[in-house]
Amino acid sequence: MDWTWFHRLGSPRWFYEKSSVWLPYLWVLTASLLIAGSVWGLAFSPADAKQGNSYRIIYIHVPAAFLALAGYYVMAISGAVGLIWRIKVAELTMRAAAPIGAVLTFVSLFTGAVWGKPTWGTWWVWDARITSMLILFFLYLGVMALHNAFTHEETANKASAILALVGTVNIPIIYKSVDWWFTLHQPATIKFTSESTIDPSMLYPLLIMVIGFYALYALALILRTRVEILKRERRTKWVKALALGSA
Amino acid sequence: MHPVRKQRLIFVVFVVVFATVAIGLMVFALRENMNLFYPPSKIAAGEAPVDKSIRAGGCVMPGTVKRSGENLDVNFLITDGSADVKVFYSGILPDLFAEGEAVVVNGKLSESGDFNATEVLAKHDENYMPPEVADAMAAAGNAGDGAQHQKTCEVISYDS
Structure with missing residues (x-):
């Protein structure tokens, strides 16, 4: 098998230049999905028959929680x-993914608390779902903190990658x-193996929001990875040329 | 694959497998403590401690909610289909509290087997539908299916 594409993807410069082409499309896709999904879902x-309008927080809560989990992987x-191939872009992507995941986890915890107050009658309860989600939040923060704790970058990448792997x-x-x-916390509404227990009129905007959050995640990840690339490659010729060219 | 990379791959797989087994065993050992509440059948079987702050959860049995005329005192039965527990509470109930809906109550179990709650939380199910659909389903007597561990209140038969 020809592996050149894989190695090319690992070149920070190649990734930076290619992603400049992808970004405008991704912006448009993300914005249109999120606007369409939230207008449909909120308006x-x-x-809901039992919860009334307060259930609409599902359109933020569920997509944020989905991406908090997927983003961890x-x-x-x-x-x-x-860790295995020492591919620079992969190391930088890992760094970039941690704060995005932390924010998404915080958003799902926060919206969950806001939703819990009117429906359950409490902001917070130490049940298995909410507590394990809080642990996920600390794992993201831990990966970020561990990476910052080392001055030597290679050691930092290694240590935080191992912590990230253990946390899976x-x-x-x-x-x-x-x-x-x-x-x-109630069991899952959107099921992969059987029929989802949400009316189609509520499910479609939710699915659009989920796809929109995936696009938003990809966008945020690429933007942050590009920043990490520039920071790490700041002494190379191509970054210097780029900075001088745009100045 | 380059032998050094292969070695690193084996290391990564080892880390993930080892962590999964270690934490998996820990979670398995603590599985009973991970439950937020006791279902009525466990309370009836005497598995819940008496006079200690615990939580109980179940479906409010329809027709058993009795409110006091003068104050906020209320009592009702919660059930999981195989046993039921009488709950006493004084305070404001959450909006979603209703007969045939799930609740989690926080409080102490008395010697006589009654539950004195200090807090009542509504536990809503995973079903979302517009009011018209809910009415239509209620008229047709249709009920959703429950998850493996937490049955929704619709599937419980309250006759027992």
């Missing part, structure tokens, strides 16, 4: 690729927590 989809897999255990725990234990 046009019907109110992005971070851990980039960490593993960086938490993802299936979060996902299955509502089925394995008695929790206050």
Whole structure:
């Protein structure tokens, strides 16, 4: 098998130049999906029979939580690729993914608390789902802190990649927590193996928001990786030329 | 694959497998403590500690909610389909509290097997539907299916 594309992807300069081409399309895609999804979800989809309008926070809560989990795999897999093949871009992607994941986890915890108050009657409860999600938040912060704790970059990449890999255990725990234990949080609504228990008129905008959040995640990841590339390659000729050219 | 890379790959796989097994065993050992609440069947079986602050959860049995005329006192039965527990509470109930809906109550179990709650939380299910659809489903007597561990209140038979 020809592996040149894989090695080319690993070149920071190639990634930077290629992603400049992708970015405008990704901006348009992200903005249109998020605007369409939120307008449909907040203004046009019907109110819930039991919860009324407060259920609409689902259109932020669920996509943010999805990406907080998926983003962890992005971070851990980039960490593993960086660890095994020493591919620079993968190491930088891992660094870039940590704060994005932390923000998404915070958003899902925060919107969950805001949603919990009117529906459950409490902001916070230490059930398995919410606690494991809080652990995910600390894992993201831990990866960031560990990376910053080392002055030597290679050691920092190695250590934080291993922490990220160990933390992957938490993802299936979060996902299955509502089925394995008695929790206050309800089981999953969107199911992959059977029919989802949400009316289609509410499901479609939710799916658009989920895809929109995936696009937003890709956008944020590429933007942050580009910043990391420029920081790391600041002494190379091509970055200097780029800085002088745009100045 | 280059032998050094292969070695690193084996190391990565080892880290993930080792961490999964270690934490998996820990979670398995602590599985009972991970539960937020006791279902009524466990309370009836005497597995829940008496006079200690615990949580109980179940479906509010329809027709058992009795409110006091003068104050905020209320009592109701919660069930999981195989046993039920009587809950006493004094305070404002959450908006989603209703007969046939799930609740989690925080409080102490008395010697007589009644539950004195200090807090009542509504536990909503994973079903979302517009009011018209809910009415239509109620008219047709249709109910959704429950998850493996946490049955939704619709599938419980309240006759027992």
